[in-house]
Structures are given as C-alpha cells and as structure tokens.
Amino acid sequence: MDALINKRIKQVLKGDQNAYSDVVSHYQQKLYQVCYRMLGNKHESEDIAQEAFVRAYINLHTFDLNRKFSTWLYRIATNLCIDRIRKKKPDYYLDAQVAGTDGLDMYSQISSSDRLPEEEVQRMELQERIQYEISQLPDKYRTVIVLKYIEELPLQEISEILDMPLGTVKTRIHRGREALRKQLGNL
Amino acid sequence: MNACPKQIGEYMHEYLDGDISREHETELKAHLQSCDDCRQHMQELNSTIAFVKSAAVVSVPLDFKQNVMVRLPKGKSGIGVQRWLRRHPIFVAAAMFCILMSASLLTGFNDDKEFSVTKQPNLVVEGQTVIVPAGETVTGDIVVKNGDIVVEGAVDGNITVINGQYMASTANVTGQIDEINQAFEWLWYKIKNGGKEILSFLDKNK
Structure with a gap:
C-alpha cells in the first residue's frame, strides 16, 4: 500500500493534481476520525481534516518518501487540532450546534473545566458519553489517548507523529488513562 | 493503595502498554492477588480502556474528498x-x-559628481577645466573626472576623461586618450581597469 501511495505522491510532485485524490481517499477516514475525536464537532473536524490534506499537498515537496506518509499526515492533522483547541472560543460554532443533527456537538463545546452535573452525564448514551469523556481530557493527554486507543497506533509511531520521545508518550498515556479512570469513577 | 509499593502503579501501566518484563509481571500479579485496592484499580483501568475502545467509527462525510480537491x-x-x-x-x-x-x-x-584630477606638477586648473600649458610637458597619466581637459603642451602618458571633454589644438600625447560619458562605458572602463590591475599585480609577482 505504501508503495502505491508513494507512486501517487511522485505523480503529484510531477504536477498531476488528480493523483492526489487517491491519497485523500486512502487516508480520509482515519484523519477525519482523529480530528473528530480531538475536536468533538463534525463541522470543525471536517474543516480541519480538509485543511490537513491541503497543507500536506502544499508542502508535499518537503515530505521524505522514505518515511511513512500516514505519520506525516497525522502530525499535520494533530498539530492543526491542537491549535484549534487552544484558539477555540466557546461560542465559535454556536449556530452549527443548534442546527446539529445529534447531541454530540453540544457537549463538546463546553470547556473542559466545566463538568456537567453527574446525573446528566449518567443519562448520556454510550457513544455520547465516550466523546464527552475524551473531550474532558487535557489536550496533551487527549491526543495520545486518541492515537493509542481510537486509531490503535503503536507507541513508536505516536512518538514520531508528535515528535516527542517515547518516554514522554508513555508518561502521557499513563496519566491520560488515570485521568480517564478518575472521570469515569465506577462505571 | 497507599501502603502498596510505589512501583506497582508503574507496573500496571507497563502491563497495559504491553512492555512489562517477566519479573515485573510476576511481582504485579502476586501483589494484585493480595491487595483488593490495587486489583480494583487495575480493573478500573481495564474498563476505562475498553470504554474508550468501544467508540464507534465516525464515517467521513461523502463529499469530503471532493471538498479537499476543490480547496487545493x-x-x-x-x-x-x-x-x-x-x-x-x-x-x-x-x-x-x-x-x-x-x-x-x-x-x-x-x-x-565631484570634479577631480590626477595630481601632476605643472597642470593648471581653471574651474572645471584642466589645462596643460603650452611649452610644458607632463610626465605620467592624467585622469579627469567631471571636468574637461585642454592640452596645449605635451603629455607623456595616457589621458582619461570621465564625464567631460578632451580638447586639444596641437596636442602631443604619447599615450591613449579615453573619453567616458556613458554608464556603459564607465562599466567597461571599470572592468578594463580591474583586469589591468590584476595583470600588473601578476606581473609584479613574477
């Protein structure tokens, strides 16, 4: 698969823009998933995941073909997500949520310091609850937990994506797990 | 949990990361058998992971790829x-x-733009005009910048006039006479001079 992707990348570098659509097809699901779990909002995750593909396209000449393209792409996407989380204004997508088709978006907008009343959390459906609990994690733990348990990536690859030592990744995963455990209480 | 060895918590995470050593694993298992608190802690961690992993796949919007291609x-x-x-x-x-x-x-x-002339004995300067008086002989090169030169006597050397005119009636000049007025000529003169300097430098070194 990597060989095919590299072939497409070379075609794009030669000026064949259409070859990029195969690259997008191959990674769009994974990338969108990461962004969604990081941001918890469909509109924003779509925007950020698309932005990640556009940035990758623009900077494609800097990509080292000997490395894994997905690692590089994940790095662009997670950086964009973290930037977005840090910049996020509480009322950024207020209109979008009201018109939203499901309740997921609503909870994700509440900043992580304000936890909802316990009875309300208990009433959530499982999927809603999962997204809510992930969104409650500080962003440095959220990133590693999403990459590890949603994307199921090996620790070594997470360390390359986030450009941090393996030890740091492990520490963050340990703390992230403990933080989640405390949030969940006795499930 | 407070009374438990501190490393037990670390071993739990090593275990969950799948990179625990055999000795640590044995120690952890032995401890979990004897300690209810730690056993519960471990169980909670396990169910936390199971909980996160049960997240459903969120499918990407249908027009996602098209939108990316449009944004390129x-x-x-x-x-x-x-x-x-x-x-x-x-x-x-x-x-x-x-x-x-x-x-x-x-x-x-x-x-x-300033007027300048090479210092030579018996040259007469009147305003912007340099005169080699009649009957006199100047030995050596003369360079006049932004001025004219009138040669009435004799010059034993080259004359270069930059941004000016060379005027002579019955001149007696042994060397070359150059008049430079255009930017291009100026450039050419600079290059030639540079070349000459390099050549003379090489000659001296020989």
Whole structure:
C-alpha cells in the first residue's frame, strides 16, 4: 500500500493534481476520525481534516518518501487540532450546534473545566458519553489517548507523529488513562 | 493503595502498554492477588480502556474528498517554477550577485559628481577645466573626472576623461586618450581597469 501511495505522491510532485485524490481517499477516514475525536464537532473536524490534506499537498515537496506518509499526515492533522483547541472560543460554532443533527456537538463545546452535573452525564448514551469523556481530557493527554486507543497506533509511531520521545508518550498515556479512570469513577 | 509499593502503579501501566518484563509481571500479579485496592484499580483501568475502545467509527462525510480537491491551490506552473528555483539555488544566487554588482557600479557612476584630477606638477586648473600649458610637458597619466581637459603642451602618458571633454589644438600625447560619458562605458572602463590591475599585480609577482 505504501508503495502505491508513494507512486501517487511522485505523480503529484510531477504536477498531476488528480493523483492526489487517491491519497485523500486512502487516508480520509482515519484523519477525519482523529480530528473528530480531538475536536468533538463534525463541522470543525471536517474543516480541519480538509485543511490537513491541503497543507500536506502544499508542502508535499518537503515530505521524505522514505518515511511513512500516514505519520506525516497525522502530525499535520494533530498539530492543526491542537491549535484549534487552544484558539477555540466557546461560542465559535454556536449556530452549527443548534442546527446539529445529534447531541454530540453540544457537549463538546463546553470547556473542559466545566463538568456537567453527574446525573446528566449518567443519562448520556454510550457513544455520547465516550466523546464527552475524551473531550474532558487535557489536550496533551487527549491526543495520545486518541492515537493509542481510537486509531490503535503503536507507541513508536505516536512518538514520531508528535515528535516527542517515547518516554514522554508513555508518561502521557499513563496519566491520560488515570485521568480517564478518575472521570469515569465506577462505571 | 497507599501502603502498596510505589512501583506497582508503574507496573500496571507497563502491563497495559504491553512492555512489562517477566519479573515485573510476576511481582504485579502476586501483589494484585493480595491487595483488593490495587486489583480494583487495575480493573478500573481495564474498563476505562475498553470504554474508550468501544467508540464507534465516525464515517467521513461523502463529499469530503471532493471538498479537499476543490480547496487545493491551483496554478501548478507557479509551483513548478518555485520548485525549480528551490532545487537550483545557484541560479538565484548568480542573479542576485549580478543585480547587486551592477547596482553598486551604477551608483558609483552617478555619485561621483565631484570634479577631480590626477595630481601632476605643472597642470593648471581653471574651474572645471584642466589645462596643460603650452611649452610644458607632463610626465605620467592624467585622469579627469567631471571636468574637461585642454592640452596645449605635451603629455607623456595616457589621458582619461570621465564625464567631460578632451580638447586639444596641437596636442602631443604619447599615450591613449579615453573619453567616458556613458554608464556603459564607465562599466567597461571599470572592468578594463580591474583586469589591468590584476595583470600588473601578476606581473609584479613574477
């Protein structure tokens, strides 16, 4: 698969823009998933995941073909997500949520310091609850937990994506797990 | 949990990461058998992971790829040129060098508005005009900048006039006479001089 992707990348570098659509097809699901779990909002995750593909396209000449393209792409996407989380204004997508088709978006907008009343959390459906609990994690733990348990990536690859030592990744995963455990209480 | 060895918590995470050593694992298992608190802690961690992992796949919107393709920057030729330049930095460097060099030479031409003349005995200067009086002989080269030269006597050497005129009636000049008025000639003169200096320098060293 990597060989095919590299072939497409070379075609794009030669000026064949259409070859990029195969690259997008191959990674769009994974990338969108990461962004969604990081941001918890469909509109924003779509925007950020698309932005990640556009940035990758623009900077494609800097990509080292000997490395894994997905690692590089994940790095662009997670950086964009973290930037977005840090910049996020509480009322950024207020209109979008009201018109939203499901309740997921609503909870994700509440900043992580304000936890909802316990009875309300208990009433959530499982999927809603999962997204809510992930969104409650500080962003440095959220990133590693999403990459590890949603994307199921090996620790070594997470360390390359986030450009941090393996030890740091492990520490963050340990703390992230403990933080989640405390949030969940006795499930 | 407070009374438990501190490393037990670390072992739990090592275990969950799947990189626990055999000794640590044995120690952890033995401890979990005897300690209810730690056993519960471990169980909670396990169910936490199971909980996160039960997240459903969120499918990507149908028009996602199309939207990405629409957002891609157009104008590949521009990108091509940029990439070519990036791969061949020597051309950029050479172009920059030429621009800077010509700029400095041309400003040199425009800035030198002041009148100047090579110091030689028995030269007469009247305003912006240098006169070699009749009956006199000047030995050596004369360079006049932004002024004219009138030769009535004799000159044993070269005469160079920059931005000025050479006038002579019955002149007796043994060397070359150069008049330089255009920027291009000025450039040529500079280059020639540079060449000559290098040559004379080489000659001296021989």
